[in-house]
Amino acid sequence: MNGRTKISMAVIRRLPKYHRYLKDLLDRDIKRISSKELSDIIGFTASQIRQDLNNFGGFGQQGYGYNVEELYYEIGKILGLDKTYNTIIVGAGNLGQALANYTNFDKSGFHVKALFDINPKVFGIKIRDIEIKDMDYVGPFIKENDIDIAILCTNKDSAQEVAEILVSNGIKAIWNFAPTDLRVPDDVVVENVHLVESLLTLTYLYRSDE
Amino acid sequence: MNGRTKISMAVIRRLPKYHRYLKDLLDRDIKRISSKELSDIIGFTASQIRQDLNNFGGFGQQGYGYNVEELYYEIGKILGLDKTYNTIIVGAGNLGQALANYTNFDKSGFHVKALFDINPKVFGIKIRDIEIKDMDYVGPFIKENDIDIAILCTNKDSAQEVAEILVSNGIKAIWNFAPTDLRVPDDVVVENVHLVESLLTLTYLYRSDE
Structure with a gap:
């Protein structure tokens, strides 16, 4: 745990939002901001x-506010x-290929080294310069390329089996787009993007508003 | 509000998950389930x-549990x-096209009638049988096709302006994939899918686990 105290998930989920807003402020050349303005x-x-922000040592100074660049x-x-x-x-598939094409991740320091699939028809196809490879060889690839994060874009029925293959090959972080909850060992972190659940939340709110 | 009492967002966000698990139970031909088993x-x-579940009238019966099909x-x-x-x-772009290709939405009753863009080079291209059209004509299209939901996949800088065009043409529900928070009137609902924020939550947890 790097000596960190346990921070609640609610706080953790707000941090990327702070980060995004601070980037906007930086882009507008704003140097300082008070907690009230923020x-x-x-x-x-x-x-x-x-x-x-106090959870992480507190960055502000009384009467001065936060230094935007430092806080960012x-x-x-x-x-x-x-x-x-x-x-x-x-x-x-479509989603996996779309994510491979999404150059914003690259800019943030997330480098997609390869796609993997079980369909021989797509082996060798390149998305930008990223090749689709045979899932049978995912294990050695993970080790040789020092892979940190697996982005799981399989269908629901294969997701658990694929997650187990990834974990047995040393993956400790899975970004899961498959519409299912994965069962993984305690030392593996999973973050879900459940698109259909998000869409159903929207329809609930939309219908309630009518 | 359809005479409904106000339900907390935390409960609302759990409902799609219940729905997904109940579908799994139905597929496995399970008829009844207790709250303990669930x-x-x-x-x-x-x-x-x-x-x-009591928020919605309570579906269970003491000593019997829930009827899976009914609850689903x-x-x-x-x-x-x-x-x-x-x-x-x-x-x-890539994400918009990937979502157009995602047939799971169709199966759940969400029909993508068209894509819109401002780049003339892509006008007329079809994703499955869904055509990419000129953004200039989005207004009449919304009215003529009785569009309920707009899925916003523009870049960050255009998102607010595009949202305003959609709202001025009668859109009341926006599923927002652009990495920004939209300002919309009170009668418009927005559900965000902020992918980079989700990824940063994963890296936080991954690093904390090392």
Whole structure:
């Protein structure tokens, strides 16, 4: 745990949002911001913001506010953006290919080294310069290329089996787009993007609003 | 509000997950389930489950448990799955095209009627049988095709302007994939899928675990 105290998931989920808003401020050449001003643009209360940032040592100075650039880099560091990550995409269907094409990840330091699939028809196809490879060889590839993160884009029925293959080959972080919850050992972290669940939340709110 | 009492967002966000697990049970031909058994597979506590479902009138019977099929259809109805939705995708880049290709939405009753973009080079291209059209004509298209939901896949810088065009043409529900928070009138609902924020949550957890 790097000597860190346990931070609640609610706080952790707010950090990337702080990071995004601070980038906007930096782009607008704003140097300092008070928790009150930050509150106005980000929508959390000023006391929530101070409390959140205090979890990591507290960056503000009484009467001065936060140094935008410093806070941006420090939160980036907390989020792990002080290093780059090697990733693979497993499942080279539409979503897997779209994510391989999404150059924003590259800019943030996430390098997609290969896609993997079980369909021989797509082996060798390149998305940008990223090749679709045979899933049978995922194990050696993970080891040789020092892969940190696997992006899981298979269908629901294969997802658990594929996750187990990845974990047995040393993967400790899975970004899961398959519409299922994975069972993994405690030392493996999973972050889900359940698109259909998000869409159903929207329809619920839409119908309730009518 | 359809006479509904206000349900907390935390409960609403759990409903699609219940729906997904109940579908799995139905597929396995399981007819009844107790809140305790549901708790074991879904990971919420049994009392949480009873409390959540009581918000909607309570479906269980003491000593009998829940009727899986009934509960599945009732939750589907609450989520708005008793009707179908016409959608458009705005921004026909990689992500927009991938979502147009994602046939799971169709199966759930979400019909993508068209993609829209501002780049004349892509006008007329079809993804499955869905055409990419000129953004200039989005207004009449929304009206003529009774569009319920807009799926926003533009870049960050265009997102707010595009959202305003959509809203001024009657859109009341936006599924937002652009990495920014939209400002919309109170009667418009927005559900965000912020992919980079999800990825940064994963790297935080991954680094903390080392």
